[in-house]
Structure formats: C-alpha cells, structure tokens
Amino acid sequence: RNFYYITMLRDPVSRYLSEWKHVQRGATWKTSLHMCDGRSPTPDELPTCYEGDDWSGVSLQEFMDCSYNLASNRQVRMLADLSLVGCYNLTFMNESERNMILLQSAKNNLKNMAFFGLTEFQRKTQYLFERTFNLKFISPFTQFNVTRASNVDIGEDVRQQIEELNFLDMQLYEYAKDLFLQRFQYSKQEDHQKNRLKRREERRLLREQRAHQWPREEAAEVAVTEDYNSQVARW
Secondary structure: OOOOOEEEEOOHHHHHHHHHHHHHOOOOOOOOOOOEOOEOOOOOOOOOOOOOOOOOOOOHHHHHHOOOOOOOOHHHHHHOOHHHHOOOOOOOOOHHHHHHHHHHHHHHHHHHOOEEEEOOOHHHHHHHHHHHHOOOOOOOOOOOOOOOOOOOOOOHHHHHHHHHHOHHHHHHHHHHHHHHHHHHHHHHHHHHHHHHHHHHHHHHHHHHHHHHHHHHHHHHHHHHHHHHHHHHHHO
16 A cells, blocks of 8 residues: 655644643543654653643643653654654753754654645645645645634734744644745646646647538538529529
C-alpha cells in the first residue's frame, strides 16, 4: 500500500491559546506514550505540569510558566524526527543545536509530505487538496475566523510572550506559509495554462469543422444555380 502523509498547520499563537482553553476545560494527554526510539520518556525527562487528574481551570499565566509544557512549539516537535536530538533527553546536546536540528527536520518532513494545508487559508487548502489527490469535496470549506482562541483577549505583551515560547513554531509557520502560497500560485498558473491550451485546441477544431462545411455548401449552391439555368432555357 502507498501511504500519503498529510497535515494541517495553524498560526502558532492561535493554536497555543486554543490548546490552553482545551486544557482549561479538563483535556489531558495522559494516554499519549510519546514513544521515541522504542521507549517512552522517563518522568525526569518529561515531568508533568500539574498534580491530580487534570489541569482544569489553569490560568494562561500558569500555562505559560510551566517549562515542561508540551504545548510550546508543539507543531515543530510533532513534525520533527526527535531521535535526531536524543528524544526527550535534554542533556543529549546543547539547547541551541537541538532547536536548530528540530526546526530543520520539521521543515524537511513538511516539504516532503504529499500535502499540507493551513487553517487560516481554508479555500486554498481545499483547492490544493482536491488537485493533489484528484478528489472533489461535496461542499466548499468554510473559513471560521471566530474561534475560542480569537475570543481570548490578550495584550501585546502576552502575545509576545507566547510568540517567544513558540519561537520554533513561528519560524516553521512562516516557512510553511511561504511554501504553501508558492504551491498555490504555481498550481493556479499551471491550471490557467492548461485551460488556455484547451481553449486554443477547441478553437482549432471548430475552424477545421467549419472549413469542411463550406465546400459542401458551395457545391450545393452550384447545383441550385445549374438547375435554375436549365429551367430558364426550357422556358
């Protein structure tokens, strides 16, 4: 079987706020094994941010203050090959080298996927998906700009903190957006070129069809004229 890997990316600040609201309502990832190189991380490698069953009611500041919170740079971590940096063992290499490798790995894997879309560009995402897999959705994608994340009122200083916490995701998203729009533009130009060639071929076939019809019409006119002349001679 051929497996095609696809993914959707989202603006990092909106995604982070959305996850915070999700956790605040009681969501957890307790069942996630975080497998890497055949094993799960130890409690020392991946401590928890809370005690008890969940983190219900957590404030945004508490959510941001936990240095072990996997919400930070989640998109890069989910796309990258963690085995390149020793999985969740932060002592495997220095932080700057680890970040650089993770970001580059995430970019490479994203670029090599069969398809990826962006939440902020629903119609363009639908167009590229349908074109990539030769499929048609029965209804157009809807762009929902009002979400739980958009309803969170934060100041510029808090936004900047979130961007700093997700600095790898910010870089990945800029790369992804640029690549996504390039692919969209290229596909549109290619479709435009195909349609232009198709119309040109249709016009050529129409001209040939008309050219075949004209001689028959002229022959019919000659026959009518000769028949009329013979009638005049007989009269």
